[in-house]
Amino acid sequence: MTGVRVTVPASTANLGSGFDALGLALGLHDEVEFRLRESGLAIEVTGQGSTGVPDDETHLVVRAFRAAADRLALDVPGLHLRCRNAIPHARGLGSSSAAVVAGIAAAYALAGHGVDATALQLAAEFEGHADNAAAAMFGGVAVAWTEGDRYRAVRLDPHPALAPVVLVPDQESATRTTRGLLPPTVPHVDAAFAAGRSALAVHALTADPSLLLTALDDRLHEPYRESAWPRTYALVRALREAGVAAAVSGAGPTVLALPEDGKIPEDVDVDGFTPHHVPVDVAGVRVAPLG
Known part of the structure; x- marks a missing residue:
């Protein structure tokens, strides 16, 4: 593949007393297109946060993508990124986790892999906890915990009557x-x-x-x-x-x-x-x- 389109959901975390442990994925999505190119980096952003995010290697999606590519030994000389953001930034709806998960999922896909426990580990390392990242990565209800320096999570099916x-x-x-x-x-x-x-x-x-x-x-x-x-x-x-x-x-x-x-x-x-x-x-x- 020379490019992928990633759609990633918002998430809400803590859910009362489930501090750093419970997350719920929400049907509000950012969409990010990744196209490989011979050299350089180009970033286009529309929607939420379009005027406040960097357009260089410090962009969170790019940082997460590069980190995953390095771990997967994926060679990416150049990248064109197009972001269409619907998740409000800095409001407690997992916008940063969505950015991280989008970058990691794209790198995994371009390397021929689906997201898994190692992808979650990398995403949680960016956040310092896995509740939002697990919800964005796997959907539904996420129950997250740590074992030493390892981040873990399980996905549960939400009740169909939930109407957030x-x-x-x-x-x-x-x-x-x-x-x-x-x-x-x-x-x-x-x-x-x-x-x-x-x-x-x-x-x-x-x-x-x-x-x-x-x-x-x-x-x-x-x-x-x-x-x-x-x-x-x-x-x-x-x-x-x-x-x-x-x-x-x-x-x-x-x-x-x-x-x-x-x-x-x-x-x-x-x-x-x-x-x-x-x-x-x-x-x-x-x-x-x-x-």
Whole structure:
């Protein structure tokens, strides 16, 4: 192949108390075309983040592609990259993981391989955790963990009744900033609470969505980050008080809602947020050859 088109989904992570452990792929996609050339690098970007991303070797998709190509001994003297971005940047919807997974999946495909555990390892090394990367790579519900310096994940089938709504504000976030608000330790009682809720979330996401309101309750990270995004946390509380399962999406400031009827109650004030009804993506990253 001389080129591939990669379609990669957004993702939402943490899902309440599943901090760095739970991810869900969303039907909102970036599309990236990779064409091999004799020399040089050309990058075209349209859509989300088109005015703020670099157009050189520091572009995240290129960095991930080069890292995978090096590991696979794939010789790529030149590259033409065309990105059509639909995933909002720096909003807690896995835009960076999508970029990393797109680059890695393209290199693997051009080397004649599908994405696998080694591809996930490389993607997670970029992020420092595997929840978003696993969801973007494999689709559905991702359960991620570490074993020493190895990142691991399993994919689970989501319940077909899940109807995510992401409420996206204009503000941008940085994971490194909000992660800095977390304490080095938490009370044992809160850790036990988180363990129970994250385990319940796996069951709720895959077998019984009626339990999501309880499952997405969190004491592990959300209370510590409220100062960064007070409007986000106010909306999460308002939704939960209205009976809608809700959590901060990733590092925020986007809010993830999982209403049983797929609708946000009219009496919940969503001013300052744009609701997007998006399905769960069950396929993960897709690669097709270019003519």
